[in-house]
Amino acid sequence: GAVVSQHPSRVICKSGTSVKIECRSLDFQATTMFWYRQFPKQSLMLMATSNEGSKATYEQGVEKDKFLINHASLTLSTLTVTSAHPEDSSFYICSARDLGKAGGGSYNEQFFGPGTRLTVL
Amino acid sequence: GESVGLHLPTLSVQEGDNSIINCAYSNSASDYFIWYKQESGKGPQFIIDIRSNMDKRQGQRVTVLLNKTVKHLSLQIAATQPGDSAVYFCAEMAHDMRFGAGTRLTVKP
Numbered sequence: 001g002a003v004v005s006q007h008p009s010r011v012i013c014k015s016g017t018s019v020k021i022e023c024r025s026l027d028f029q030a031t032t033m034f035w036y037r038q039f040p041k042q043s044l045m046l047m048a049t050s051n052e053g054s055k056a057t058y059e060q061g062v063e064k065d066k067f068l069i070n071h072a073s074l075t076l077s078t079l080t081v082t083s084a085h086p087e088d089s090s091f092y093i094c095s096a097r098d099l100g101k102a103g104g105g106s107y108n109e110q111f112f113g114p115g116t117r118l119t120v121l
Numbered sequence: 122g123e124s125v126g127l128h129l130p131t132l133s134v135q136e137g138d139n140s141i142i143n144c145a146y147s148n149s150a151s152d153y154f155i156w157y158k159q160e161s162g163k164g165p166q167f168i169i170d171i172r173s174n175m176d177k178r179q180g181q182r183v184t185v186l187l188n189k190t191v192k193h194l195s196l197q198i199a200a201t202q203p204g205d206s207a208v209y210f211c212a213e214m215a216h217d218m219r220f221g222a223g224t225r226l227t228v229k230p
Binding site: 006034036042043044045046049091093095107108110111112113114115117 | 166214223
């Protein structure tokens, strides 16, 4: 199956520091990756769409200078939370899309990582 | 803007009963819909999907119904088990994937 990993799974940092989260597609190449943020008891909110070799597309209200996204290869996208503050504490989830990956009775071509819990003190 | 939402934020059912979780969507351009299950501290887990040219799709113990006329999606879980307890999200796909608010399903033994 299609597997997406994230690293780290949990991170605690001090306010003002930067944190990098990695998202990897382990057994397929993903031309497009997505970053979501999820606050407690809320839904996943799309932050940005990351396309390999080009700039990310950010959703309205998401600061691109604060949430830096790099999609340098077909299997890796990174999200860097710069100058993190306590309000950035959240569950960050990535997903990767592999066109043509659908199968096994599903049309699904987008696969989610396990998430990264960020706590900013 | 366009949104995907849920009618019921919480649902409690007895083990063995059937569960029905509902979702309303508003983007008429969406052509693909998915139901996900999310357990605490984990990423979304794919359950079942359906394309807009279908109105029903069945999986193992789960059925998804799509009513495009009223922009409504539902997930039916047969013989609900304690392991089904989780938060369930519907998601719609136009050019990207958007999630609904979520319903917490609790299964009482």
